[in-house]
Amino acid sequence: MWVILWTDGLVWLLCVALLLYVGYCLVDAHRRTPWRRVFSQRSAVIAAVVLLAFALIGLLDSLHYRAQLSTTSAEQRYSGEVRSALDWLLPHLRERNEKTYSAPLATHSFMRETIDLADGGVRRVFVRLRYGGAHLADPSQVWTDVVQRAGAGLIAAILGWCVVGLYVRTWYARMPQIKLRTAWCTIGVLSALCVPVLFLSTHYHVFGTDKVGQDVLYLALKSVRTSLAIGTLATLVMLPLGVVLGMMAGYFRGWVDDVIQYLYTTLNSIPGVLLIAATVLMMQVYIDTHPSLFPTAAQRADLRLLFLCMILGLTNWTGLARLLRGETLKLSTLDYIQAAHAFGVSHPRILLRHLLPNVMHLVIISLVMDFSGLVLAEAVLSYVGVGVDPSTTSFGTMINAARLEMAREPMVWWPLATVFIAMFVLVLSANLFADAVRDGFDPRLRHAPSD
Amino acid sequence: MHRQTDMRVPILRVQGVCTEIDTDNGVIRPVDGVDLALYAGETLALVGESGCGKSMTALTLMRLLPESARIAAGEIHFAGCELVQLPEAQMRRLRGRRIAMIFQEPASALNPVLTIGAQIGEVLQRHCALRGASLRERVLSLLVDVGIPDPQTRIDAFPFQLSGGLKQRAMIALALAADPEILIADEPSTALDVTLQAQLLDLLRELQQARGMAMLLITHDLGVVAQMAHRVALMYAGQIVEVATREAFFSKPHHPYARQLFAALPTLDKRGRDLRVIPGQVPGLDQPFVGCRFAERCAWKQADCALIAPALREVEDERWVRCVLNAVPEDPPGQSDLALVNASIDLPMRAATPLVKVRALVVHFPIRGGLLRRPRSWVRAVDGVSFDLWRGRTLALVGESGSGKTTVGLAILRLLSQARGQIYFDTTEISQLRSRAMRAYRRRMQIIFQDPYASLNPRMQVGDLLLEGMTALGVAAHSIDRAQRVRKLLDQVGIAQSAVSRYPHEFSGGQRQRIAIARALAVEPALIVCDEPTSALDVSVQAQILNLLRDLQQRLGLTYLFITHNLAVVDYLAHDVAVMYQGRIVEQGTTAAVLHEPQHPYTQRLLAAVPRIEQTASRR
Incomplete structure (x- = not known):
């Protein structure tokens, strides 16, 4: 039986949206050129291939099902354990658990x-x-x-x-x-x-086993999905907020600008960790008091992950909004906006047709740049204990476990080393890709058309 | 003065200098075999349209090229040295000390975090080894020299505390600090208003004469050249095409490019006639050239012009020309007749009622401050302006920057919420109409902007740009009608039909301005506000746009409100003139009356400040 967790659905939805965008770029020469500039850089291509490999792991791990227990009986019964396509592909990693720690x-x-x-x-x-x-x-x-x-x-x-x-x-x-x-x-x-x-x-x-004998390689692979889900879904939340509010503030100015500015200044002055901790704990209480809503442990953990994404998005949109406000302020004084006013073009249409396409490069750049920040934020939050559910495998929970392992004598170093390598590669390639995207989309680096 | 210099040896001699820049699309050569000689005490003007390599030549002389550029060939001789091969350390000793440069933008050439005195003092310290009180003394005397009032306090001022004109003067003081032998001035007055420009040019001339400096003046403005230069070097596509004394250059230009450039200038005596345009555009400098670079646009082109590249040769005393023609060419065949045909159509009579009546227009912008952002004071951009726009005629709104011309234009189109006063369009008062009722009038008036790069949305195809107004205002209900209208509009402004699915960045500045005109015409307006439509364009392109505007006015009976600071264009195009000064109209009337018998002192001052080519003979 297929199980579609909330985050699965959103991740796949995002994938479809991404494919549509790629198709959209392919038909339109104007949108194709910046990407062509991005991929003419060597570092961008390397980073993109590595990111795609991570994405492949993450997406395989986002196809969830519950195994059928008995095929013979008329009444179908399913296992209470939710597995993913990745588990199915690599059964030896999941099933062959040792008793406790073992070195690589x-x-x-x-x-x-x-x-x-x-x-x-x-x-x-x-x-x-x-x-x-x-x-x-x-x-x-x-x-x-x-x-x-x-x-x-x-x-x-x-x-x-x-x-x-x-x-x-x-x-x-x-x-x-x-x-x-x-x-x-x-x-x-x-x-x-x-x-x-x-x-x-x-x-x-290959990378040893952890305290309860689970293969560390398996844990690291499972963590990839959590990281990618946080990195992408949190941006999904912050994107509409940042774009709509930022552009409205820059375009309408006056009291609209004042209200939006007060909003994000207030939000910015509350420490993010405090807000996240409060929300996640509230969510935990809700989950604990309504056990009937969640048939499996995975679904329970997934809801907490989803909420973490949302709250990370809610606390992170201010940067994007501020950036877009400034750019819109600048653009809306340009002549072509004045010309549109002279034609009596309506406000929503000016925002959509004239301003949004001209700030899109900023949106794309900041999306890619924020991704690695969010991956790191998840690790820190889970380490502190207000991140994902303890039953969800993530880089943060692995680091949290490593806290005790590093204090042992002899030291158990391999889980932390594995996490370090995996996160380093993921974040480095995300950053390299972000740099390349910024270079490719930055209009200042573009060559003026020859007259 | 320059007559005597001929016998002398030039202090700066440039021979066959080529500069190359590496770009993603290959190597371009903005300077390609330039020969120049500069004598002590003379001003040599380097003239040309944008993209001809003027500024690059200056940077090459100073060896201040960007990283991707290099001097590929040639020699520069100055004071017994060969500058191209000189080590950078020695070159640095020359720069500022013996060759100095002033730039177009004083705001970006001065360091904003250092006082004027500190910046000038730095140069003196380095080159003249002055310290302490004597240093300050010297800086003060320099500030006096460049005519900065109250130098005792201004010496400790930061650049942002000075006005544009004073900043430019401070920069001149900076350049002159070490008493250089050569001053390179790259468009020194282009960013300034006419009256300031006149003062600055006077100052430069005085300083040059007092110090006996050689000056290389780089400009695109032939009026400035006529006032300032002893000799003129005309540049085209990376090469010098003509070198002559000022008198010879202006009285009988030899090279076809020079001739065609003069024919393209709008002046009073060409009024009512089409300006002669130079077809085509400056060729890209990334290609290998065979033959004459101007051949494609030349009105006197001969069969082998495209095959044989002419050399710069001395055709008569003190005149060098890069052209195969030996004599000063006559008018090209077939053009003068055309001009006469149009001459008869001019000056439509005033109708009974004006198309637009503006009464007591006031625009005050608030300066807000404090917690609740209440207005603290007001900028009186427009302060009680009244005028009439007559059907089929052109009213030129003239004034310096900051006089409120553009604000008036935007206010008439109801694009400013701060505007107060009455605006009657065809007897209807439109200044208080709500946006729905206003839509009917939006169709009747449109606007063309100065900067063709900022006025078209870079993310929209030309076809969509033209359709936008029609869709928004409901012109031509059917989509087939609209497509047809788009084709007709492109035809009217002389843009190929294939432009429909292309983006603005694929067009040159002049073509973009045509597209902007087509966009305005799309809704069939009666009034077009033209906000400096040609001031960002080169002379040859300006002629094309002015011809187009004049042609459209005659065919469609358009009324123009022509906002400009270029009085030559006014002389050529406008029927009526209103002169604005500090938010008010100080004088208005017909063009002939205002420009040729000015009454108001400001108008007189403004007219006196404009550098004109006709004055050449009378000066000096």
Whole structure:
């Protein structure tokens, strides 16, 4: 049975909107040019490919279902656990849990365990892991095995890369300005890194396991969706608020401007964390007192995630509004707006036809720039404990857990290291892409048309 | 004076200088083989339309090129040095000390966080090793030299505390601080009003004569050239096409470009006739040229002009021309006849009632302050203005910037909520009409703006731009009718039909202005407010637009309110004139009466300040 969580629906809706925008850009030369400028930069292409890989993981993880329990009985029964397409693709990651911590690529447990000997005595030894490297008769062979498997993965990756390359070649002629070769190379590097990991993950815990024995790689993959959902849905909330209020303030001026300015100045002067904490806690109380509304734990956690997105959006629209207010103030004194007034064109029409297209580049730039900020904000909020539901896997909750792990002796470093790498790559590529978008859309960098 | 200089060696000699700029679309050569000689004590005017490479030539001489540009070839000889090969450290010692430059925009050339005195003192410290009291003394005397009143207090003023004219003077003081031998002035008066411009040009001339400096004056204004220059160098598409003494240049220009430029200037004696336009536009400088660069636009073009590039050669004493013609060319065939045909149609008589009657128009802008943003004081932009607009005639509203001309234009169109007073359109009082009732009158009056780059929405196709007014005001109900009208409008203003689905940025400034005119015409107005429609355009393009406006007036019986500061255009085009000064009309009447027998002292002052070509013979 398919389950459509609130955030799933919105994420997919956003995807459809994005595809429509892409189509819209493709038919209109005027909208195509800035994007062409964006993708003629090497860093933008690399960042976009990496972001697409993250998005693919996130979207696979946004297709949720509940497994059918018994196929025979007339009455259909479903599992109470909500799974995603990602879980279905990578069952070995989800199911093969160890007892507790184990180091990356380990064959034995991280801590000594007490086992009863046949003679009645006890010994404390490193026991073999239940799944990690369990196929090896001789655990000392682990490195040979790892190298073999990784090598097989690498060969598979190169083969796949060449097949993709043949396909990409046909595009070269059609899109000469876009750095397709860079994209192809990025895909190569990405798959050379990821496919061996995937090959290894069937028999090892590549990034180790956490306290309850879950594979850290799996947790990191699941966190991607949470991050992307927060990054995109929060902007979905702030976008209409920022655009409508900002443009109205700049265009109508007078008392409208005053009211909107007072509103966002007030909102800005309340610390964001305070507002978010209060709202999330209120939401938690509501969820706890109405258990009947939520058939599964996942749906409960999802509602909290949705609310976190909304409240992040509500506290973040002021920057965009202020930016658009300034730009609209400037634009609305321009001659073509005066000319539209002289034709008696109505206010909504001037806002939509004349002003919105001319501030769109600012909206796109700030959207892309805010994304990485929101991803980081989620991590911080979850770390503090007012972020997502504890049952939702996110970078924030993983960092929160790492707080205790780092204090252990010997130290459990791998969950935090994994989170660090994943977030670093995600945020860095988002920032690089944002820079490229800003350069591509900034009218000051555009070349004047030759007269 | 310059007669004596001929025997001397030039202090600055430029030979075959080429400057290249790298862009995304390849290399462009804004300066392509320029030869110049500058003698001590003379003013050489470098003239040309925008995009000819004038400013780039100046920057090349100073070696102040942007990062993407480089001097590709040529030599610059100055004071025994070859500047192109000079190390940057030595060049820096020359700049400011021996060659100084003043810029068009004083506001951006002065550092806003330093006082005037500190900025001038910095130059003196560096080049003249003055300190303390003697430094201040020297700065004060410089400020006196450039005619800044009350120098004792102004020396400690920040740039924002000075008016535009004073800022420009401060910048001149800055340039002259180290007593340079050469002053390069890049459009020094373009940003200033006519009266200020006249004062500034006088000052520059006096300073030059007193100090015996050589001056390279870069300008597009032939009037300024006629007043200031000893010799003239005309530039076209990165090359010098004619060098001559001022008298020779203005009395009988040799190069066809110069001839056609003069023919395109609006003047009184061309009134009622079409101005001769230079067809086409300045070619892009990113292409390799074969043959003469002006050939395509030349009225005297000969068969091999497009094949053989002419060299700059001395055709007579002190006159160098880059053209194959040996003698000063006669009028090109076929053009003079055309002009005479139109000459008979002029001056429609005044009808019984004016189309628009403006009475006691007042526009005061509030300056708000305090918590509740109550108005604290008022800017009296327009302070009681009354005039009539007669059907089929052109009223020119003349004045300096800040006199309230544009505000009057916007107020008549009811685009300013602060306007008070009565405006009668065809005997109906429209100043109090609500927006719904006003719509009927919006159709009857339209506006054309100064800046063709800001007046068209860059995100709309030309077809949509023209349709917008029709849709909003319900002209031509059927969409097929509208499409037909769009085609007819483009035809009227001389733009190709294919423009419908193109965006404004694909057009040049002159073409955009045509599109803006077509947009105004779309709703079939009776009155068009033209707010400086040609002041952002080059002379040759200005002629095209003025011809178009005049032609449309005759064919459609349009009434124009022509807002301008260019009195030559008024002389050429307007039937009536109203002179505005500080929000009031100080004098109005027919063009002949106001411009040729001015009564009010301000009008007299304004007219005296305009640099004119006709005065050339009488001066100096």
